[in-house]
Amino acid sequence: MRIKQNYKQMKKLINKKHFFLISIIILIIWRAFLNGAIPLMDKTEARYAEIARIMAETNDYITPQIDYGIPFWAKPPLSTWLSALSFDAFGVSEFTARLPYLLFSILLVFLIGKYATREKLPFFLPGFIVLTIPQFFIHAGVVSTDTLLAFSVALVMLSFWEAITNPENKIWKYAIFVGFGIGLLAKGPIVFILTLPPIFMWALISKSFKKIFSTIPIILGILMITAVAGPWYYLAEQKTPGFIDYFIVGEHFKRFFDSSWSGDKYGFPKQQPLGIIWIFLLLFAMPWIQVVIGKLWKNKKQLFSNKWILFLGAWLVWTPLFFTVSKSLIHPYILPVMIPIALLAVYFWKDIKQKAFIITVSLIVPVASMITYSIGLYDNNIENYANSDKYLIQHCEQNSSELYHFNTKSYSSQFYSSGKVKSIHLNELKTIIKEENRFYFIISKGDEEKMKSLLSENFQLIDGNRKKRLYLHP
Template identity: 45%
Template sequence: MISEKLKNNSKIFSVSVIVLLIFRLLLTATIPLLDKTEARYAEIARIMQETKQWIVLQIDYGVPFWAKPPLSTWMSAASFELFGVNEFASRFPSFLLSLILIIIAGKMVKKEGVSFYLPGFILLTMPEFLIHTGVVSTDTSLEFCITIMMISFWQTMKNEGKTYWNYLFFVALGFGFLSKGPLITVLTFPPLFLWCCLDIKRFKTIFSKFSIIPGVLITAIIAIPWYYYAEKETPGFLDYFIVGEHYKRFVEPGWKGDLYGSGHSQPKGMIWLYLVAFVFPWIQIVLYKLWKNRPLVFKNSWVSFLLLWAFWTPLFFTISSNILHTYVLPSAMPIMFLVVYFWEEFTRKKLLISVALFFPVVVFIAYFGWFATGKLDFKMNSDKYLLENLKVTTVNKEIPIYYWKVKNYSGQFYTNGKAQVIKTEMQLDSVQTLNKKLFFVIPTKMEKEISKKQLDKMTLTQSNYKTSIFVTK
């Protein structure tokens, strides 16, 4: 039965979830694509949609992108087909996957007499989950596949006889290989194995309830064809992706083999600080409740299942120096389920709700504050507004655009791939002799690399906190 306190809070949950989803949808449509990561994946999807090359991902025309599988890119490219090439279309698949997870979780807890909106409230007040509910990245699709796998495993083990959940487990595994590669097995199989070790009889249950051979075939049919054709069309892909991205990236600090940037070197164990910061305040509540109930944790099959699911990912990444805060995203769903499980025990729910709303309210105030003052275009790590003001896709769409030393991915996206790069003053001098109007995009911190003689030939026309655009006189 739903307690009176929960009934009293149900309206808060429903209103908060609806408002946060609408606000997040607004952000997907109005915030420009941000450099580097988000704009990079959006540009890869834009090139895919333009060239109709659906097998080999390209980071630039004719330049293969071997770092990630294609699932999230396929979704963004398909979204471009439906909605046109814009920020909303690139982000909508991520928003949709997050919304589906919220609905699935809501339906699961509602069967236990809990508010349908409680899981959504918890998830959307987690900084990490809220951020990824509408961001162009591979992490949301990975999180989705992991969640479907784990829920399918639990439902299969709980139900009598074989159910469709059994096959859904292998379907999610197949798409997991297409979302971020073999990492899907590393983040799911160990916690499932450890959970079964808590009761040896569970191993026997696996063989009786899972159609393993047909399931493996389902996974293979979904995943293998793309890997085969990607290697066939660009030999060397498998070695870079399997060995480089799935071994060296995690064990070599500042991995030098990254073809598309540099390793994100952090002190070992940094993942736990990310977990504390980006799953605030729910991770703190969960840790407290688990400690308080520690004698019973491993005696409860659901709590122990969630515990291993939630903390295996940060435990695994503890040994890695190349990490990002996005790596805590797979822990969001199990932490949410743990909060729901302990919800009835919380005595100060209103205070907890108020604290949970802190991050969304700050984002809300910051967004509308910048929007009202007209500072949104100046504060964003994107070239969108600079290029829009120059009308490079309308009135001035035939004017060449050159970046000094390196192109921003947002610049590539918002110029529809026509941005070019100049790496030396000799090249700069050469293009300036063309005697035609040209735009030069120069990072503010790099202006000193260009001689006064060259700068005198240009006029500053647009700038923000990190980038300036000059036009030839």
Template identity: 40%
Template sequence: MNPPASIRLLWAILLTVLLVRLGTLGLYPIMDTSEARYAEIARKMLVSNDWITPMFDHGVPFWGKPPLSFWLQALSMRLLGINEFASRFSSWLLHAASCLLIVQFAARERSLPVGLTAAIIYSTCALGFFASGAVLTDGALAFALLLAHLGLWRGLAHADRGWALLGFFGLGLGLLTKGPLALVLIALPAALWLALTGHWRRLLCLPWLPGIALMSAVALPWYWLAEQKTPGFLEYFIVGEHFSRYVISKWQGDLYGSAHAEPLAMIWVHLLGALVPWALFLPLLVKWRASLQGQREYFIFVLTWAISTPLFFTLSTNILWTYVLPALPAWALLLAEVICRKVRTSVITIVALALPVASCALLISGKVDDRPQNQKTVVALWKAQQAAAPGDLIYPGSRSYSAQFYSSGWARHTEQLPLSQDFYRVHRLGDQPLAPPTSASCALVGQANASDLYYCRVGPP
């Protein structure tokens, strides 16, 4: 029997959004700073064939994140080439897999329309749409925690041993993506659910010994190898990245960037922004109790899942909006429940296509390519000059990760310009002027993305 027209339409919307995002992955440059930084780390991993220690720079280990997302990006580059599409493909693949998990979970616990609508909301809210095609580590964490939450629910509510073990496997992936934070973000909603329902004895239903063994087998070998290869990693990663980063405003210990000082509870504002345009429907959740229909335990679980991540970061001032990504599947499930009851499918269609259509229009306009942070065109100008006048590509201001990515690692930043060889110097919008050596004669050879490219000859012509 053919599915109802509304089901076919929801499938069509979801597949359209996913395919549009897939088709646009390679249509705009890698963005500085975070996306380009992670893409360059993955590129270095591939070309160096070092799959243990991600490298921030030549000979400088990157201790800020475990390697799972870099492994996936580097493998994608090995298969598809070193380019924008390959760099972002693993994020899209993880997002598509997450959508299938959401549909399967909600179809079993609620209904197929709720599952499809939740997957659509997750794919077309601002952060979900952005992260599904961005070179970030948050997408891998969101997938790992989605797997962990679904396994936890099936284990606690249905004593499903297989799904519970899959949840422990997800925690192992989380440890390989962001570290112990994954354990905190699953323990908090689990504790809240158990406290609110009083089902503490259900913890005995979970396969603790084989589950912990599986989680450890997935994650711990890399941690041991990483510490052996670069001693000091565990102290920086466990103490610095998992304590100092979140409790110390403007933390000065970050080796790879700068701390982000935000007001307390700003994470909730980020959550609202992440849910745009679906945040408009949040008032419908005020009457969410009317949808319980004997599913009180399920709704409490999804609600505690939804609030746990922003609750954990409420007192943190060093945050980014991407931190709320692991909570978005739960918010999508809550919103889908009320939207399916109160909103017409035609309205769902219009809201769902708003961001994909706007993004395509932005790409067509060329405004994304014109961003000053993009250095793809500048690097292309430098490459075009090499045959006639070879020279290094120098960034005297802050580091440009996109320039490193597009130049295959040849671009470098320095506080002191070369004194004995010709070079190319890039001056970007906002850079502090840096005088060339007195013996250098510099001439402008190209301009792009609010950046000037100079060729500097050292010594007599």
């Protein structure tokens, strides 16, 4: 009985005029709150935040650095630039590190709204859908290169569609190439790989090549791409020779075809079963991907006759299809297809019968995040279970004592110590113990077990969590 009452209430709510707008505002406020409340996590997020912090501190906007004086060649600098500029403007914190990604997610919400009004649906419907897709909601608050890649792919694809279907508005045919330039600065040539093949597929099936070549200024567009992205690539190679070879050949070809690629300077092998990208898609885009798949199957006769469905379908299918043969991937690789999922759901919206149920299911992840955070506040669970050294670093007297991390220092320890933490090995540790200087020492629980006597005789335990301990000497 209770479930039926809730279901009826949800049906009434979604029919109210401003339901989707109010829902989006609540989702964005909650995501913004989490962006400031949750510590930066190791390894990936804390790494990119630390690279941005070093960039802001050193004022070196040409060469991202993974540590002072050590160039980071794995990714272009756009994400780092934005976080670094956010640090310069608002100070260094988790919230300011993540702020650019939240803003670009909001920009996407507004960019896709017009596709609902064309169907005489609420402007914020597609924004609500995309924000309730788990992958998109998560990456509205994650420091990474994936959000800006997804934005650049969306800009290219939607600008292409507008340029072809509304050629009188000439700005879109130029926005295509701005999107390519942004993509090259966000994550590299992958922006071409994720956009040109689905456009080609669409053009081939819809027989639109002639219209494309007569509408899109390809030569001028290439010059625009060069103007947007070329200067940084040139300056980066001049400043640190070898960048182009490592980034283009290594990161884009060797990483894709060899999951155990030994030349990876910064990451770690990502051994995944072939085809796992489809599992990621079904899990991290639910429930909307299931809705879309069901509607596409039911309306499969329209798939090749309706150019809009064909375009969105090609965009949606290509990315997971491309990564099907790769073993070196992670779930954020599906992020660029969240927009076509949302737009396809909007297109079929009037035919969806169980709207209230689907919307209720779509809110599970945001609501679960609220519950999880509340539980995390109880008995310091966040401090104990977060994959971050933030809470250990907070116990250190930053200006009066040295800070060491046993073996390889973590990126979160670098970020939260403002770059002061140093890696130290056993022989070095024994040497500085004899000097009787005051210093803090972070060690994993696994290494702690092997060094019990040394630690008990020379250190005072200050704090710890499920993974690490913080000691003070003397």
